[in-house]
Structures are given as structure tokens and as C-alpha cells.
Amino acid sequence: MSSPYDCDLLVVGTGPAGQRAAIAAAKLGRRVAIVDRRQSVGGVCVNTGTIPSKTLREAILYLSGYRLKSVYGQDYRVKESIGMADLTVRINYVVRNEIQIIHAQMTRNGVRVLTGEARFEEPHTILVQDYERGTIRVTSEKFVLAPGTEPARPENVHLTGEAILDSDGVLAMQNIPRTMTVLGGGIIGLEYASMFATLGTKVTLVDGRQRILEFVDTEIVDALTYHLRSHGVTFRLGEEVVYVEMIEGKPVAFLASGKRIANDTLLFSTGRQGRTEQLNLPAAGLTADDRGRLKVNEHYQTSVPHIYAAGDVIGFPALASTAMEQGRLAALHACGQPGKSMPGLYPYAIYSVPEISMVGRTEHELTAACVPFESGVAHYREISRGQILGDQTGLLKLLFHTETHELLGVHGIGEGASELIHVGQAVMAHHGKVEYFRDTVFNYPTLAECYKVAALNGLNKLI
Numbered sequence: 001m002s003s004p005y006d007c008d009l010l011v012v013g014t015g016p017a018g019q020r021a022a023i024a025a026a027k028l029g030r031r032v033a034i035v036d037r038r039q040s041v042g043g044v045c046v047n048t049g050t051i052p053s054k055t056l057r058e059a060i061l062y063l064s065g066y067r068l069k070s071v072y073g074q075d076y077r078v079k080e081s082i083g084m085a086d087l088t089v090r091i092n093y094v095v096r097n098e099i100q101i102i103h104a105q106m107t108r109n110g111v112r113v114l115t116g117e118a119r120f121e122e123p124h125t126i127l128v129q130d131y132e133r134g135t136i137r138v139t140s141e142k143f144v145l146a147p148g149t150e151p152a153r154p155e156n157v158h159l160t161g162e163a164i165l166d167s168d169g170v171l172a173m174q175n176i177p178r179t180m181t182v183l184g185g186g187i188i189g190l191e192y193a194s195m196f197a198t199l200g201t202k203v204t205l206v207d208g209r210q211r212i213l214e215f216v217d218t219e220i221v222d223a224l225t226y227h228l229r230s231h232g233v234t235f236r237l238g239e240e241v242v243y244v245e246m247i248e249g250k251p252v253a254f255l256a257s258g259k260r261i262a263n264d265t266l267l268f269s270t271g272r273q274g275r276t277e278q279l280n281l282p283a284a285g286l287t288a289d290d291r292g293r294l295k296v297n298e299h300y301q302t303s304v305p306h307i308y309a310a311g312d313v314i315g316f317p318a319l320a321s322t323a324m325e326q327g328r329l330a331a332l333h334a335c336g337q338p339g340k341s342m343p344g345l346y347p348y349a350i351y352s353v354p355e356i357s358m359v360g361r362t363e364h365e366l367t368a369a370c371v372p373f374e375s376g377v378a379h380y381r382e383i384s385r386g387q388i389l390g391d392q393t394g395l396l397k398l399l400f401h402t403e404t405h406e407l408l409g410v411h412g413i414g415e416g417a418s419e420l421i422h423v424g425q426a427v428m429a430h431h432g433k434v435e436y437f438r439d440t441v442f443n444y445p446t447l448a449e450c451y452k453v454a455a456l457n458g459l460n461k462l463i
Contacts (some may be wrong), residue, residue, distance in 0.1 A: 003141065007033045009334055010126065010140035012118050012279070013041025013343070016320045017146035017327035019102060019313030024331040026109040033112040033138060035128050037278075041102045041113065041134060042095075044312075048168045050320045051098055052091045055161060055349050056171070059090040066353065067415070070390040082131050082199060084173055091171065092451040114138070118279040125253030142334045145294065145302075146311040146327060147279065149272035152291075153275060155160050157244050157268070164244065164251045167192065167269045177201055179263035179326065181253055183241055185212040187350050190224075194353040197231045204261050204419045206236045208254065210378070213350070217362045219377075224356060224413060227393050274313040293317075296443045300330035308334055322346050347425055349418035359423040360409030360428055362401065372402040376434065376458020379413050383453065384445035396450035398424070398458055400433060405433040416447050423448060 008030040011022045017410045019041075022034045038047060045051060061067055061085060065076040079086060104111050116130040121137065122340055128136045151166035159165055162173060167188050181195045185207030193203045212235075213221050225235065230325065240256040244266060250267035274292030281288060288294055295308040296301055302309050310326035312318040332339035343402045350356040367371045380386030382395030394414015400407050410424030427436055437455035 003031075005139045005141045006181040007031050007112075007138065009142050009144065009331065010035070010138060011139075011144045011146060011312075011327075011331075012036075013043055013146035013148055013311065014038075014041040014102065014113075014209075015045045015146055015311060015323065017150045017330075018144065019105070019327065020042065020324045021144040021146065021308075021310060021327035021331040023105060023109055023369045024328045025117050025335055026111050028332075028335050028337060029186070029285055030335055032089070032110070033114060033140070034106065034128070035114040035118045036056045037115075038119050039115050039131065040099050042099050043108070043146075044150075044168075045242065045323075046095060046098045046102070047199075047322050048171060052166075052171050053188075055091045055094045056087055057191070057351055057353065059087045061197050061353065063087070064198055066198055066256065068390050070392050082176065084176055088171065093095035101356040104128070115152060116176075119278060119279055120262075120283040122139055123284045131157065131274070136298045137173075141306065143307045143335065144300075144327065144330050145276075145279070145309040145313060146323070147275045147308065147313055149292070150275045151268065152271045154268065154270070158266070160246070160251075162265070163246065163249070164266045164268070168196045173237050173265075175266035177263070179265070180204070181206065181251065181261050181263040182269055183207075183253065183266065184269035184271065185209065185237070186269060186271065187213075188272075189267070189356075190352050191350065192267060192269065193226055193233055194231075197233050198216070198353050200232075202232050202234075202263075202264060202401060204234045206241060206255070206261065208238065210238045211314070213356075215348075215362070216350070216356060216358060217397065217409075218364065220356055220358070220395075220411050220413045223393060223395065224348060224352060224354070230351075249317075272312065272351075276313060297388070299333040300326055301333070306334075308422045317346060317348070319348065322324050345425055346422050347407055347418075349421070351418070354414050355417050356413050357417040358409070358426045359421050361399065362409060362411070366399065366408060367370070371408070373399050373400050373404050373408060374458050374461050377455040377458070378453035379451035379458065380447070380450070383447065383449055385447050385449065387400075388445060390446075396420065396447075396454050398437070398457060400434040402462070405435060406430055407434055412450075420447050420450065423451060 009025045011018045011034040014036040026032045063079045116128040182205045252262040276292045277286040293315045300308045308330040310330045311323035329339040347359040377396045380391045397411040399409035437451040
């Protein structure tokens with residue numbers, strides 16, 4: 001019996017969640033279409049967010065000689081004068097190749113790719129405003145909405161592009177500013193603040209909270225803030241920005257405390273909101289919250305059962321890695337197939353300079369839950385590989401149950417922290433004990449040796 005619909009599954013958004021949803025359904029033999037407002041696939045992740053910003057970070061670390069300054073001296077640089085053009089060469093190369101890879105995946109799996117703004121006409125029909133062919137009507141039995149997010153822009157501030165900008169505008173900058181104000185101490189704000197500080201920009205970071213990254217282990221945050229301060233970052237925490245005004249060609253932030261902060265560039269990084277306004281959700285029987293996000297159940301179904309949502313548009317944790325898994329699971333359920341994941345063990349990575357990563361629970365969470373625990377720490381400066389890399393900041397921290405010795409959390413800062421964390425994640429997935437690291441042989445010299453040193457440090461505390 002032929003289907004009355006053009007597609008079995010239509011996916012809105014070609015970011016990580018949309019990609020995985022489309023491919024998963026196509027692998028099951030479903031007729032799949034995917035639509036994106038951009039001419040290029042990849043969503044925010046590939047075009048303006050994760051991939052470009054992390055490539056920017058790598059270019060900065062290389063050209064500035066950051067990784068080897070502790071060995072060759074603070075004046076060491078691969079390139080004496082670094083401009084935005086030097087950084088964007090690498091970004092353009094990586095983004096171009098990522099887009100080609102995604103296009104090839106879609107073609108290989110028979111996924112129909114549409115470009116244009118999508119909006120619902122009724123619960124099983126969307127209209128795509130195609131840039132070349134005009135309006136296209138597409139019907140589908142089921143949908144996965146993964147439109148991603150966009151920067152939350154203040155209504156009373158006009159973005160000028162170079163002097164006042166949001167995170168989407170960073171990559172379009174023509175020059176590296178001498179001074180910068182970053183409003184917002186969340187993940188994106190800290191990442192860009194640390195990157196520009198590494199280039200020599202004097203950065204002032206303003207946030208209304210008394211502590212940055214409240215979900216991260218306190219010892220790790222303390223190490224990061226100490227490092228950033230030593231690189232010229234000024235923190236103004238517990239401060240509220242009343243308004244921003246251009247004065248003599250410079251953006252000036254006026255704070256409730258009476259302070260004024262004037263720098264060459266002002267970066268707004270005050271969160272992101274779901275890009276759902278253009279979807280005409282009421283026509284599908286849906287309503288987004290005040291941040292443009294959609295509520296879903298454990299199967300990623302919205303309040304309309306045949307419409308699923310995944311990725312940043314459903315809110316926390318809003319990571320590319322989790323979005324991929326959400327998209328895959330949503331598509332599997334939409335296709336009537338079982339799906340399994342480990343939602344309690346999602347790793348987190350913050351690509352600041354230095355980078356931070358974590359999996360499991362923090363000391364604060366364990367204390368609040370009255371769980372008896374001990375910690376073991378290994379500093380990179382005590383590890384041969386850390387000396388080779390010239391990383392004097394890095395450390396790895398293990399949290400484990402005092403009585404059962406089960407591993408409860410792993411927290412790291414420093415070179416390769418986002419890669420190193422997966423060793424602990426694998427052990428935690430099998431409810432492993434800290435003795436595993438004590439009794440295991442690791443390659444030498446490697447950063448993975450930190451696990452053995454940290455385990456010995458923690459177990460010695462029990463003795």
C-alpha cells in the first residue's frame with residue numbers, strides 16, 4: 001500500500017541532531033528529506049558555531065605558540081603578527097571539507113536535501129521557501145525538528161558588526177581588537193574570552209553571577225580563572241549591565257554599580273534561544289516557550305506525537321554531542337525501532353584555553369546528596385607527558401565512593417582534557433572502581449597516566 005505522504009520522515013535542520021536523525025531513518029529504508037535555511041548544510045554547528053570556533057581556537061594556539069611558551073619563553077610565537085585573515089584560512093578549509101562530507105553522506109543514503117526557510121502549513125505539511133524554485137509543499141508522515149538556536153540579542157542594543165557583536169559575528173571580524181568586553185560568562189563567552197586573551201587582547205568579562213560555570217567542579221574553575229587572570233583577563237562578577245552606548249567610536253557598558261567599561265569591541269554572549277519563530281508552530285499544534293524551546297518526552301516526542309524535536313532547541317544540555325544522540329534516538333522511535341543510550345554519562349567539554357572536560361558528578365553534588373567520597377588528583381606538571389607538552393596548568397581529578405570505591409566523577413583541565421575524559425566515562429559506564437586505574441598499565445609517556453597517579457593519590461588518602 002503506497003503512502004499518502006511525500007516522505008516517511010522530514011527533518012528540519014541539518015545540524016548534528018538533524019544529520020543523525022536523517023541518516024538513521026534512511027538506514028532503515030525510510031523515505032527521508034531534510035531542509036535547511038542555508039545554502040550549505042551543517043547548521044550552526046558547522047557554519048558559525050562549534051566547528052569554526054574550535055578551528056579558530058586551534059589556529060590561535062598554533063600561531064601564538066601558546067603550547068610551547070613554557071619551554072621556549074613567553075615571547076615565543078610561530079607568527080609574529082597575527083591577523084584575522086591568518087586565522088580564517090584554517091577555518092574556511094575545515095568548514096568546506098565538513099560540508100562536503102555531510103553532503104556526501106546525504107547523497108549516499110538517498111536523503112533528499114532542500115534549501116530554504118521551512119514553516120508548517122498544517123500538522124503533516126510544511127512549505128519550503130526554496131531560493132531557486134520558489135515555494136515547495138512537502139508532506140510527511142513524521143517530523144524531527146532540529147532547527148538549532150540563535151544568539152539571544154538584547155532588544156535595546158544595536159549590533160554594529162565590528163564594535164558590538166554577538167557570537168555569530170566573531171568570525172566575520174576584520175581585525176583582532178586590542179581590548180574587548182565580553183558580556184556573559186557562560187561557555188561561549190569564556191571560550192572566546194580565553195581565545196582572544198591568548199592573542200594578546202585585554203579582555204574584561206562581565207557576568208551577573210558571583211561564580212562562573214556553576215555546574216563545573218570548583219577546583220577546575222579556580223584553576224581556569226587563575227590561568228585567565230594571569231593572561232590579562234579581568235573578571236567583573238556579580239555585575240549587571242544596565243545599557244550599552246557608543247561613545248567616541250567605542251562601545252561603553254554602563255553597570256548598575258556605577259562602573260563604566262569602554263573597550264574597542266563588545267561581545268554579547270548572554271545565551272541562545274531556539275530558532276522556532278519562523279516555523280509557524282501553531283499550524284502544527286505546537287507552542288514554544290519564551291526562549292523558543294520545545295518540550296519533549298523521553299522519546300523526544302513533542303505534544304504532537306508524530307512531531308519530534310532534538311538538539312539545542314529542546315534545551316539543556318545543548319551540546320553537539322548530545323544533539324547527535326538525541327537525533328538518532330528520535331528517528332529510531334519515529335521508525336518504530338528500539339534505541340538505547342546512557343543519558344547519565346554524557347561528557348561535557350568547554351574549549352576554553354586551557355580546555356575543560358567532565359563526566360559524572362561534582363564534589364558539590366555528592367556533598368549535597370550525602371554521598372561519602374574521596375578525591376584523587378594528578379597534575380600534568382608531575383607527568384612526563386605534561387612536561388613534554390609544556391602544560392603547567394593541567395590536572396585530572398577522580399571522585400570515588402569511600403566505601404565501595406566506585407568511580408563517581410572525572411574532571412579535567414589542560415591539553416587533551418576533552419579526549420582524556422572518555423577513559424573515565426568508559427569505566428563509569430561499567431560501574432568500575434578506582435582500583436582499575438591503579439592496576440592497569442598505561443602507555444608511557446601519555447596523559448592517560450594521570451589516571452594511575454590520581455588513583456594512587458586518592459587511595460593513599462584512605463590509608
